[in-house]
Amino acid sequence: MIDTNPDSAAATQQEISAEIAAIETGYQRTGIEETQPRLEYAPYRSSLLRHPTKDLHHADPEGVELWTPCFSERDVNPLEADLTIQHAGEPIGERMVVTGRVVDGDGRPVRRQLVEIWQANAGGRYIHKRDRHPSAIDPNFTGVGRCLTDGDGRYRFTTIKPGPYPWKNHRNAWRPAHIHFSLFGTEFTQRMVTQMYFPGDPLFALDPIYQSITDQKARDRLVASYDHDVTTHEWATGYRWDIVLTGTARTPVETAGGDRR
Numbered sequence: 406m407i408d409t410n411p412d413s414a415a416a417t418q419q420e421i422s423a424e425i426a427a428i429e430t431g432y433q434r435t436g437i438e439e440t441q442p443r444l445e446y447a448p449y450r451s452s453l454l455r456h457p458t459k460d461l462h463h464a465d466p467e468g469v470e471l472w473t474p475c476f477s478e479r480d481v482n483p484l485e486a487d488l489t490i491q492h493a494g495e496p497i498g499e500r501m502v503v504t505g506r507v508v509d510g511d512g513r514p515v516r517r518q519l520v521e522i523w524q525a526n527a528g529g530r531y532i533h534k535r536d537r538h539p540s541a542i543d544p545n546f547t548g549v550g551r552c553l554t555d556g557d558g559r560y561r562f563t564t565i566k567p568g569p570y571p572w573k574n575h576r577n578a579w580r581p582a583h584i585h586f587s588l589f590g591t592e593f594t595q596r597m598v599t600q601m602y603f604p605g606d607p608l609f610a611l612d613p614i615y616q617s618i619t620d621q622k623a624r625d626r627l628v629a630s631y632d633h634d635v636t637t638h639e640w641a642t643g644y645r646w647d648i649v650l651t652g653t654a655r656t657p658v659e660t661a662g663g664d665r666r
């Protein structure tokens with residue numbers, strides 16, 4: 406990755422953690438609830454240079470421009486939801502199912518919408534030319550999948566649990582294991598890109614991207630639950646994660662200008 410802050414390599418985890426703690430304390434003093442990531446969050450070094458500095462320009466789109474692309478069963482093969490069958494052999498790692506519902510702010514299912522995911526392999530390595538950290542590429546795992554939600558707004562992927570990986574925000578910086586999600590919703594204003602995490606990850610407290618959502622309740626909305634009813638006998642562990650596109654319980658999302666790894 407391009408290191409946009411030449412000083413960032415000098416920061417230690419201890420220094421970053423102290424910055425995170427100071428912002429957390431300040432947030433709690435305000436008493437004003439935040440539900441989305443901060444655009445400018447100093448412990449996440451590159452956020453300082455990348456976030457928008459001016460208000461968005463308000464346009465007046467025609468109705469047709471508000472509607473998102475429509476994908477149907479003709480465009481998306483159900484097999485694309487299984488990231489473990491894309492190559493000749495089976496990928497290494499913990500096979501798991503991730504499933505949940507996509508709903509709007511009133512709990513109504515968002516039906517037949519495209520859900521796309523991308524993720525690192527079990528060793529924390531992406532298939533990407535800028536990912537050069539010394540962990541093995543798995544020739545049987547690309548880490549990309551997609552599906553359509555069903556009539557109840559439900560999505561379901563079979564994949565491998567991703568590993569944590571290092572990044573260059575500061576010295577000894579590691580991202581908690583996560584899966585990137587993209588959804589269109591039913592109109593462009595609902596388009597979202599976000600990350601799903603796994604319960605109990607020891608890296609949560611240390612990660613400036615996760616912590617850039619300053620409210621614990623909002624952070625919790627990005628963490629899946631282990632669900633033994635999703636786990637299947639001698640095959641795969643199971644996680645459940647619901648996504649809320651609008652309203653007060655909206656799932657935290659990434660905004661334009663962010664570069665969430």
Ligand SMILES: [Fe+2]
Pocket residue numbers: 525583585665666
């Ligand atoms: Fe990532």
